[in-house]
Amino acid sequence: MNKPLRHVWLVVSVLFVLLFTSTTYFQVIAQDRLNANGQNLRTTYNEYGRHRGPIVVDGEPIATSSASGDTYGYQRSYDPGAMYAPVTGYYSVVYGFSGIERSLNDTLSGEADALFYHRISAILSGEQGRGASVELTLDSAAQEAAWDALDGRRGSVVALDPETGAVLAMVSSPSYDPNELASHDTSEVQEAWSGLNEDPDRPLTNRAIGGDLYPPGSAFKLITASAALESGDYTAESVIPGPGTYQLPNSSAVMNNFSAGRTDPCGPGEESTLADALRQSCNTSFAQLGVALGEEQLTQTTQEFGFGQELEIPLSVTPSTIGSDLDDAQLATTSIGQYEDRVTPMQMAMVAGAFANDGVVMEPQLVDAVRTNDLSTVGELSPKELGQPLSASNAAQMREMMVGVVEDGTGTAAAIDGAEVGGKTGTAEWGQDRAPHSWFVGYGQQDDQKIAVSVVVEEGGYGSRTAAPIAQDVMEAVITQ
Structure with a gap:
């Protein structure tokens, strides 16, 4: 080979190596970074150009994809939109996705590992790939009852099947219309996005599982009572102090009994049974009970109910918490659901569910089944125990006490004829010169139908007046079917 040919061969070889190296780098090493680059329109079109599986409730799709006739390929639509938006989330060509659309994106788009063989089958048969359908555990009657009862007020309702954890x-209210964010008109989407983010009522926040968590108020007394029973030193009939006022230990602050400055004692001789204290929602009784139990016992009980745990249902649930390193004054106010207690409505529904399930807390789950377009099942709900904060016998005592609250206490507005309903109201103070949050946490059962429910209405006032009737509507929608 003469010298000029060797030079040509060398140049071609170097160019080939450079071409091979650059191709390998961009297609293998830098693939993820380039795909994630927001300026990569091909990735955007690939993402939104795939048929997306529906999200289904009670056999009816609440989120669907249809051919859009534009560069994106498919249009996502939601019906009814706002009522399910905190669950479904949105699927936006401008702002990405949230909710189930985000947490199960690979499943809905057909890219999940569990769908590998279905993708291969579609390729071999020449069919267009389709995403899987996600069937939710939601009961449409319960969802609609909760939505209608909240009637646009700021707050949240969560209902669970106590035996399976099915949501x-x-x-979460107020909500938003995800169709406005799913539009392919980017200027309209941006305008809607700005309006939602500037709204002081925070409609994009899923209050059921996150956002600024709530003080539970007197609904927390269910946990304090459970800790007392589990300590082995108390029963429902144990007599405990219930004075009209209680000066907090090592503090000048005085706790009033009940609310609105009332100083009535909880019973004759400033004493009552644990059951009567719960029925009357006696602050001084539970404050002193919490101090007697101690921080370790109370904290352990909250953890067994699920406090502090990271949950994916598959939406992420913000962990509920109470304070730590408490002095006796702080422990007293913690025991009645104040101080640094912060909870999600989901967590409080889990608390209620434990009483209706013989003391066992089930892990909440939103997905009932995942199916391909040929109706093959690739995943379905599998109930999982999360913990057991109290024994079956103590859970039975708690149910009996909670029924007393509904039959002859603060929760009478939640009663349902012919059904066993137990619960606890709460009126949670949270800000100076602000109306308290309204709570109801409880369960209902009739024959083989059971439901655990948690309701919070922001600045709704007394739980007995505002939250309890909402809980009644939701429970009735399930257990009287």
Whole structure:
């Protein structure tokens, strides 16, 4: 080979190596970074150009994809939109996705590992790939009852099947129309996005599982009572102090009994049974009970109910918490659901569910099944125990006490004819010169139908007046079917 040919061969070889190296770098090493680059329009079109599986409730799709006739290929639509938006989330060509659309994106788009063989089958048969359908555990009647009862007020309702952990209702209000964010008109989407983010009522926040968590108020007394029973030193009939006022230990602050400055004692001789204290929602009784139990016992009980745990249902649930390193004054106010207690409505529904399930807390789950377009099942709900904060016998005592609250206490507005209903109201103070949050946490059962429910209405006032009737509507929608 003469010298000029060797030079040509060398140049071609170097160019080939450079071409091979650059191709390998961009297609293998830098693939993920380039795909994630927001300026990569091909990735955007690939993402939104795939048929997306539906999200289904009670056999009816609440989120669907249809051919759009534009560069994106498919249009996502939601019906009804706002009632389910905190669950479904949105699927936007401008702002990405949230909710189930985000947490199960690979499943809905057909890219999940579990769908590998279905993708291969579609390729071999020449069919267009389709995403899987996601069937939710939600009960449409319970969801609609919760949505209608909240009637646009700021707050949330969560309902669970106590025996399986299936989420029967999850409503956060006010909500938003995800169709506005799913539009392919970017200027309209941006305008809607700005309006939602500037709204002081925070409609994009899923209050059921996150956002600024709530003080539970007197609904927390269910946990304090459970800790007392589990300590072995108390029963429902144990007599405990219940004075009209209680000066907090090592503090000048005085706790009033009940609310609105009332100083009535909880019973004759400033004493009552644990059951009567719960029925009357006696602050001084539970404050002193919490101090007697101690921080370790109370903290352990909250953890067994699920406090502090990271949950994916598959939406992420913000962990509920109470304070730590508490002095006796702080422990007293913690025991009645104040101080640094912060909870999600989901967590409080889990608390209620434990009483209706012989003391066992089930892990909440939103997905009932995942199916391909040929109706093959690739995943379905599998109930999982999360913990057991109290024994079956103590859970039975708690149910009996909670029924007393509904039959002859603060929760009478939640009663349902012919059904066993137990619960606890709460009126949670949270800000100076602000109306308290209204709570109801409880369960209902009739024959083989059971439901656990948690309701919070922001600045709704007394739980007995505002939250309890909402809980009644939701429970009735399930257990009287």
